[in-house]
Amino acid sequence: MPFTLPPSLLESDEVALVLAFGKLSVLEACALFGRDIQRAEEPVERVSVLHVDHLAPRFLGELSGAHKCGPITEVVEQASSDQPKLVDLLSSHLDEKSNISLSGYGISEDDYEDLVRSMLDGLREKGLRKVRLLRPDGNELLSEQVLARESADVVAFPYHGGFALAPTAWVPDSAKMRQRGTRRPAPHPDIALSPRLARTLVNLAGLAPGQALLDPFCGAGTILVEALAKSLRCLGVDSRASRVQEARENLRWSIGGVTDMGYDIRKGDARDLQRMLRGTKVNGIVTEPLLLPRLDARPKTATAQAMVEEAARVYNDALASMAECIQPDGRIVVVVPAVQTMDGDEVTLTLDGRRVGLRLYQPGPVGFDYPVRLSFESTRWIRRAVYVFEPRS
Ligand SMILES: C[S@@+](CC[C@H](N)C(=O)[O-])C[C@H]1O[C@@H](n2cnc3c(N)ncnc32)[C@H](O)[C@@H]1O
Structure with a gap:
């Protein structure tokens, strides 16, 4: 440090x-x-x-x-x-x-x-x-x-x-983290978030070494690589076989070439987790489900609404599936898109966790409005915002 x-x-x-x-x-x-x-x-x-x-x-x-x-x-x-x-x-x-x-x-x-x-x-x-x-x-x-x-x-x-x-009494030593983003075998900058953001999201799950973290839309595995670096057990799911392969390669590389140590990546559908996990519950879930189609310019508000509505169907089905396989004291961290439109509006994908037995996580007395918006990290016209849920006791 x-x-x-x-x-x-x-x-x-x-x-x-x-x-x-x-x-x-x-x-x-x-x-x-x-x-x-x-x-x-x-x-x-x-x-x-x-x-x-x-x-x-x-x-x-x-x-x-x-x-x-x-x-x-x-x-x-x-x-x-x-x-x-x-x-x-x-x-x-x-x-x-x-x-x-x-x-x-x-x-x-x-x-x-x-x-x-x-x-x-x-x-x-x-x-x-x-x-x-x-x-x-x-x-x-x-x-x-x-x-x-x-x-x-x-x-x-x-x-x-x-x-x-x-x-300034403390600064992070981010050199190793940066290398994990740039030197890994399958970098995938088109879909991947930065290791620094991935680590921040993993920290929001609040897990201790040895606990299990699931990313059900794992892509090239950026979130899982950071979770593995924190000695968490990693479970990844992606619907595309090529992504599953890439996530495995990145994870293997991140721990110096050891095969399958502390991680398990499978091809599957994030909307059907209970069947895949055979009823096992995980300690935390951290995920960035969908990037919306690449935009060359800010869309009209109506176009953005249609895009977000379509994505929201997958998000909502996946959230219900995640709620079924989280431990009662676990947290679910989900990144959602907020589209900047040519009319000057922002169309944000909103999630209602109450429907599936979840409530919004409020650590300590500060109080946060969800989804919590991110500054300084966005893909062109799409900003990121984050929900953190926990099961309602
Ligand atoms: C935005 S990317 C995730 C990127 C990842 N966070 C990273 O940094 O590499 C979303 C991933 O979800 C996968 N996906 C899309 N629909 C899915 C579904 N229904 N179930 C599981 N994976 C899905 C896509 O193949 C894609 O790899």
Whole structure:
């Protein structure tokens, strides 16, 4: 787990999280940290502030939908104000040769310049005259760059009428995850979601090592590869024999060529799971059922509605089938499409779990409106949104 500053810093009651997928990333954090999170604010689109009792640093290594995490050390009234607490904290962890950076989210160019100047002035007054300021493109040092340049990075964003300053204490080490997407034998970028999103969805299922996860529309197996990396037992189903073969190849490759260890991929229909599984129940289900036909342009609203209605038949039948084979304490995570139309509307495939004995999953006290929309990951005119269901007890 790459901590860029001591993990003890995260035992703070206000923690800033730079989000990879918007609201979905907040849902992931709440699923992992549960009742430790009392409230979540989103002062700007890319950042959430989690109000926490105690954020056990060991759970951070699990988070996949976050780029950076750090405690809010100071809220300054103006961008040009002194930053005594931040400077104190940084100067106790830096030396003359350190790199530093400020990553601004939702901040104007002028405010960004003022914040950088105040931080540098403060550090100089502390005797750190030669620290090197990295000036990132677009005023954001990406998490990989934070690691590669060994920079003490500070996240800054508008907050409660001023500016919050949160030194980045943790970033994910996503190199291995990226490789799992690009180097696998059957990459299938046309149908596959990114490993980072797949891992976030798997985290939403909240499973422990050794438990069984099913993807009944497994395609090339991206979700299952991430589940296997978390030591889950993987079951995959796809109606196309070629996909079954590809998922097997990708899974075998992901564990270094060992055959059939911890996974079982079968050809079958997601609408008939009970027969396929012979009544066995799984601990979690995570799936992205259908991509709608490839669109060259935004469709008319009526066209989008017709496409979504047709897909909804498969989704609803499959949801009923999934509800039959989930353990009473399991969760079902389903990605649905939200089509952007030429009329400026969004047509979203909606699911009603109550019909089949499911309710919407609400971790802790935050409260989420379903389907939870994803930011920053969409296929041209189709956005993704996510449902998480659990059986009604
Ligand atoms: C969007 S893709 C899944 C992609 C997958 N998440 C990945 O990253 O590789 C949907 C898959 O569902 C399969 N499929 C479509 N209808 C199905 C059905 N009724 N039962 C099982 N699989 C089905 C398709 O063959 C396709 O591979």
